[in-house]
Structure formats: structure tokens, C-alpha cells
Amino acid sequence: MNRRIVFITGGAGFIGSNIAAKLAEDRTWDVVVCDRLREAETGKWRNIAKHPIGDFVAPEAMFEWLEKRWRDVEMVIHMGAISSTTEPDADKIIHNNFTLSRDLFRWCADRQRRLIYASSAATYGAGEHGFADDDSYDALIKLRPLNTYGWSKALFDIFAARQAYRGYAPPQWTGLKFFNVYGPNEEHKSSMKSVAAQIWPHVQAGQTVQLFKSYRTDVPDGGQKRDFVYVRDCADVAEWLVHNPQVNGVYNLGSGTARSFEDMAKAVFKAAGKPAQIEYTPMPPAIRDKYQYFTEAGMDRLFEAGYPKPMTPLEEGIGDYVTHYLSQPDPYR
DSSP: OOOOEEEEETTTSHHHHHHHHHHHTSTTOEEEEEOOOOOTTTSTHHHHTTSOOSEEEOGGGHHHHHHHHTTTEEEEEEOOOOOOTTOOOHHHHHIIIIIHHHHHHHHHHHHTOEEEEEEEGGGGTTOTTOSOOOOSHHHHTTOOOSSHHHHHHHHHHHHHHHHHHTTOSOSSEEEEEEOEEEOSSOGGGGGGSOHHHHHHHHHHTTOOEEEEOOOSTTSOTTOOEEOEEEHHHHHHHHHHHHTOTTOOEEEEESOSOOEEHHHHHHHHHHHHTOOOOEEEEOOOHHHHTTOOOOOOOOOHHHHHTTOOSOOOOHHHHHHHHIIIIITSSSOOO
16 A cells, blocks of 8 residues: 655644644554654653654755655645744744745645645734735735734745746645634743643632733723634644645634633633632733734635534633643643
């Protein structure tokens, strides 16, 4: 039997490892992970330790490995990126998030291999043009991200759309604009973890948690809203795309409903069976002028493309996350 390889960059990371776990349930696939694991004790290896991995590839060996095995590779799922919105090195961000993505897109186009990749809601900036996932070239170039990370992702969306328009693209190319993802396997993300993961130790200990104050008169403290999406839904969408190669373009991936940070904090307390204790702390001056007060994914296009499952409501997702992962001795999926 010929091998059927799905090659996942960033496959030991947060979203990537959840996708790897989902696809590894199908024994007809060999899931190959490309990533860096870093520290042996606290590194990302724990994110993939419970699932069969067909091979493991260091990022610097990615194209050499792909060239040797390209006949067996059916598709690439590109989740690898610098995802920190506070990374100070713009050259590092653009190299990892755009240049390598561009080269991988070209490799998939040349070899006619399918590509699913991670975009981001950060491409929308302050949301002055809304959050509808219009992936036309004219719509994409109007977006104004607020940081280098968001710009790097927007730049690649534009590149992919332009190449597809010119007829030089993989047989399937699909970008997913992830909104605020939370769920298991984010332990390694440090300050970039979801609010649920960051406040969990305090909630578990029965302590007060802190959220940012608001600096807008029309938004109460803790009332800043995000589209929080459970990582299980992200993995389900990726699996659906694997089985639907006709779906192309850039799509939002959120819950479709904006909820406040206070809502999320209260959901964590409720799932833990504890009364909510919340205080509000000043927002660091460095991010006040670049802070998004509202995001909400327009999800119509994904459902119109045929995606059949409803997205997980916040309280249900947080309940599952707390019960089956955060509160367990082994919190990994």
C-alpha cells in the first residue's frame, strides 16, 4: 500500500497538534510533523505524544524532506508561524510568516499538492472594514493590520490570491483566518496563551483574576469582545477540508459570535464550580493604541461552502476545556 502523507508544519504547536491528533485518527494517513520541540521538560513534544506520528522533520530540513518524498505527500497543512503579536524583530516575522509560506506555496503549485494554511483575524486590524472574509484581491489589499504579525499574514493572503488569479496555484489552496483560539495544547505559549489558560491557575486556587480596563467610554471594563473559537472546531474544519478538495480561498474560522473577556472569565469560574472574582488592571501603554475592542467572524462563506457542523458555544467549549484538560494532571490532548 502506498503511503498517504499529510505534512503539517507547526504540527507540534497549539493548533497544529490538534489537527495532527484529529487526522491521526484515520489510519490511512501518515501524519508527518515539521516543527521544533525546544525544551525537553516543558517543550511541545507533549502536544503530540499521545498520537502516532509517521515522521518528524526539523524546519530547516523541510524542503529537502519534501523533495525526497513528494510522490507520497498528498497535502501540506501549513500552521507554522511566529504567532506572537509582540515579537520585536520584523525581519524574523516576515521571513517565517511570509517568505517561507511563499516558498511552500510555490512548491505545492509546482508539485500539484494541496495546501491548507493558517491566516489570522489580525489581518483585519481595527476592523474598520468589518470582518467579512471577502477574499477578492481588491478586498484583501484594503485591510490595514495593526502589527507586523497581522501584516505578514495579510501579505501572504494577497500573494496567494494573486497567484491563484494568475493560474499558478496548488490544486487546493485554502487559508483559515483563525480568530481567538483556545483549548488544549497551549501550555507552551506562555504569555500568548488564551485568557482561559492564563487565568486557570488563579481560578483553581480560588483567587481573584485580572482583566484589562477599558479605555473607551462606550465599552465597560472587561467588556472588550473577541470571537473565541474552540480549537476542536479548528481541527474539525481542517479535517473537513482534507475531504473536500474543491474548497479554495480564504475563510474566517471563528465561532461567529463576539463575547466579552468577562464572559470568558465567568465561564472558567463556572466550569470550576467557583464564584467569579474579577478585578480590572491598567492596560500596558504600549498596546493601548493598537488594541482591538471587537472581533467577530463572519462565518457565512464557510457554511455556504458546505461545512456541516455548528461551532461550539463559549460556555460549552470552556466547560470541556476545564473538565477534560485544564483540571487534569495531564492537560494535553
